[in-house]
Amino acid sequence: MSALFSKPLSVLNEGIALDSTYQRIWLTLGYVNSQLGHTAEAREALGTAVQMGPDNEIGRSAAKNLDYLIQYKPGLLGIVKHAVEQRHYLRRHLF
Numbered sequence: 001m002s003a004l005f006s007k008p009l010s011v012l013n014e015g016i017a018l019d020s021t022y023q024r025i026w027l028t029l030g031y032v033n034s035q036l037g038h039t040a041e042a043r044e045a046l047g048t049a050v051q052m053g054p055d056n057e058i059g060r061s062a063a064k065n066l067d068y069l070i071q072y073k074p075g076l077l078g079i080v081k082h083a084v085e086q087r088h089y090l091r092r093h094l095f
Contacts, residue, residue, distance in 0.1 A: 008032060023052040027062045034069050042069055 012029045015022065030046035033039075046069065049062035 021052070023049050023056075023058045023062075026052065027058050027065070030062060031065060034065065039069065 009029075009032060012025060012032065015025045016029065019025075026045050026049035030042045030044075030049060033042035033045060043066065046062045046066040050059050050066060053059040054063065
């Protein structure tokens, strides 16, 4: 994981440890993980947000993000990371 994102994830996890009933933090954790390409973690966090209140604004937003994630989205950063790793692999093995 990039050092750039280790602190935000740490803060979100600390927040959950303090109050795991705060629905918005689960939504945020799911979104951040989806952008990092951490699909399993994103699904778990978004699913938790949906379960906590499927009929409120946060729950509906989490459900939309979860639906989108299930359909495809590895996250923009996940795509970029994959492309960079692939480029480094090709350089090492082809040149």
